[in-house]
Amino acid sequence: MTGYRVARFVTTLAVCILVAGAAADATLDTVIAQRVTVSDKPVTDCVARARAALTSVLQSANETDPGSGEWVGVAQVSGSIAAAVVIECHPVDAGGYSASFTCSVQTPTYADTASGLCGKLTAAFNTAAAPATTQGGAL
Amino acid sequence: MSGRLQRFAGILFCALISTSAVAPASVDLATGIRHVVPTGTIADCDSKASAALGAYLQHVLSPTQDEWVGTGPKTEGIQSDTTSAGTIRCFAHAGGYVVTFTCSVEAPNNPYTATALCDDLLNNFEGQPQIPLATPTPPPSGCTTASLAGVWQSDNSKMTLTLDQDGELTDSDNVIGSWVLNGLNVKLTYYGYHNLTLSSDGKHMSGSGYSFTRKC
Numbered sequence: 193m194t195g196y197r198v199a200r201f202v203t204t205l206a207v208c209i210l211v212a213g214a215a216a217d218a219t220l221d222t223v224i225a226q227r228v229t230v231s232d233k234p235v236t237d238c239v240a241r242a243r244a245a246l247t248s249v250l251q252s253a254n255e256t257d258p259g260s261g262e263w264v265g266v267a268q269v270s271g272s273i274a275a276a277v278v279i280e281c282h283p284v285d286a287g288g289y290s291a292s293f294t295c296s297v298q299t300p301t302y303a304d305t306a307s308g309l310c311g312k313l314t315a316a317f318n319t320a321a322a323p324a325t326t327q328g329g330a331l
Numbered sequence: 332m333s334g335r336l337q338r339f340a341g342i343l344f345c346a347l348i349s350t351s352a353v354a355p356a357s358v359d360l361a362t363g364i365r366h367v368v369p370t371g372t373i374a375d376c377d378s379k380a381s382a383a384l385g386a387y388l389q390h391v392l393s394p395t396q397d398e399w400v401g402t403g404p405k406t407e408g409i410q411s412d413t414t415s416a417g418t419i420r421c422f423a424h425a426g427g428y429v430v431t432f433t434c435s436v437e438a439p440n441n442p443y444t445a446t447a448l449c450d451d452l453l454n455n456f457e458g459q460p461q462i463p464l465a466t467p468t469p470p471p472s473g474c475t476t477a478s479l480a481g482v483w484q485s486d487n488s489k490m491t492l493t494l495d496q497d498g499e500l501t502d503s504d505n506v507i508g509s510w511v512l513n514g515l516n517v518k519l520t521y522y523g524y525h526n527l528t529l530s531s532d533g534k535h536m537s538g539s540g541y542s543f544t545r546k547c
Contacts, residue, residue: 222416272357
C-alpha cells in the first residue's frame, strides 16, 4: 500500500513538473500565409470575408481603424491572449483585392500552431459567403 | 485520508506548482502602421523591408512575394526562445507603394512592446532615427535576498548546490531539485521538502538540518 502511495506521489509530481516546465518554455510562433488575390471582386468583399473568417475560427473580429481594411482577431487561454491574427485587405491597382494573413500563437499554450491557425483562417476566408452588406476597406 | 481527498490535494498541489512557476504570458500585437510612398518601386520596398527587419530581428525571410517576416530576439550565435516577430508587406499602389507593419511579442518574456518594435521598424524603413529597444534586465548576481541563484557550499560537508535563475538546483553529484524563495523563507525540494531561512545579507541559509553559505 505504501509503495502504491509513493508511486502515485511520484507520478503526480512528474506530471506537475511536466506541466509547469512545458508552460515555462512558451515561445512565440509567427507565420504569414500565402496571400489571396481576387481579381473580380471589390475590397468590400475581402472585408466581409475577413470578418466572417475571424468570427468563425476565433469568435473575435475587430477592425483596427474603421475603413482600414485591417482586421484583428485574438484567442484567450486562461485569461491571457494566446493567439493573435491579422487579415489585411488591400485593393489592387489592376482591380480586385489581395488579402494577407499574419498569425502569432504562443506555444504550447495555444492548441494549434501558427501555420495551422493561418491555414484554418485561409480556408474559412475562401469559403465564407460574403454578406449582402459590407463596409470600409479603402486605403 | 480518503482517496478523494488525496486526489484533491494532489490536484491542488499541482495547480500551486504550475501557477507559481509560470508567469501568465500573452501575445502583444501591434498593427495599424500603413505608410504610403507616392513614388518608388516594389523592389525598393522589398529591399528596405528586409533591411529593417534584419536590424532588429533574425531569420528574416520572404515566404510569399513582397511579404517579409523576421523573428527575435536578435542574438548573436545564441539559441534562444522566440519572443518577438515582425512582418512588413509591400503593395504596389499608384506609381508608388504602400507598406504595412505588424509586430507581435510575448509579454512579459520580451523586454520591449510590439508597438516599440513596429515604431523602430518604420523609422528604420524610412531612414529616420530609432529609439533603442529595451534589453533584458540582467539577473541578480552575487549575494542578494532577491534570488538564490549561485553556488552554495554546505557548512557541514563537501556538498555544493548550484541554484539557477529558473528555480532549479543541481548538486555536485548531478542530483536535481528545485527552490522557491518567498521573502527570506526558502523551500528546497531536494530529497524531500526542506524549509530554510535566508540570512539578511543573502549569504547564508539554514534550517531542516541544512546549512549553506553562498560563494559570492
